[in-house]
Amino acid sequence: MLRLGLPKLAGGYLRDAMSVCPDYSHARSYETYASIATLMVRTYISEQKADSADIILRKLDSMLDWMVKERKEDPRNWLRTRVYALHAAAELLRGNLTLCNEWMENCRKAIVPGAPIKYYPTYYITKYHLAMRQGNYNEALEMVDMLLDKANVLPLRGEYLLQKAKILQHLGRWEEATK
Numbered sequence: 433m434l435r436l437g438l439p440k441l442a443g444g445y446l447r448d449a450m451s452v453c454p455d456y457s458h459a460r461s462y463e464t465y466a467s468i469a470t471l472m473v474r475t476y477i478s479e480q481k482a483d484s485a486d487i488i489l490r491k492l493d494s495m496l497d498w499m500v501k502e503r504k505e506d507p508r509n510w511l512r513t514r515v516y517a518l519h520a521a522a523e524l525l526r527g528n529l530t531l532c533n534e535w536m537e538n539c540r541k542a543i544v545p546g547a548p549i550k551y552y553p554t555y556y557i558t559k560y561h562l563a564m565r566q567g568n569y570n571e572a573l574e575m576v577d578m579l580l581d582k583a584n585v586l587p588l589r590g591e592y593l594l595q596k597a598k599i600l601q602h603l604g605r606w607e608e609a610t611k
Contacts, residue, residue: 466511473518482525510551512542517554573599
């Protein structure tokens with residue numbers, strides 16, 4: 433539903449899934465639970481509900497601790513980096529750039545060197561939004577170009593093409609923005 437551009441309908445299904453299984457310890461497959469929970473957090477962030485996102489992020493934090501204790505961690509650290517990047521996105525939404533930068537640093541440290549970008553899209557998307565918020569348009573342009581280069585990472589390619597045009601306008605590169 434999210435890929436079809438129906439976030440409200442997808443949000444309804446995700447909320448239902450989270451209410452059926454509110455805690456990871458009762459989930460049959462913790463990977464599926466984690467995927468649903470991260471999608472729910474993204475939905476709350478897109479709806480500007482940082483506090484609701486934070487509640488689920490806390491569940492995911494305890495799930496990460498449980499995974500370490502049970503030795504069930506993914507060698508690519510995809511879940512850890514996604515949770516850290518979503519924490520950063522929630523703090524960015526709140527306007528707390530200090531905590532956002534701390535979460536981004538934790539996320540950067542958790543990324544496995546040499547692993548493809550497709551495992552860590554949330555980190556790069558949050559990094560783009562942080563660069564835009566801080567007015568660092570050159571870094572934001574670099575992130576958008578990288579995300580656009582990896583077509584399989586982004587289902588919303590058109591949105592980032594528009595963002596690239598806006599960044600180029602901020603940088604005074606009007607001719608490139610109109611192409």
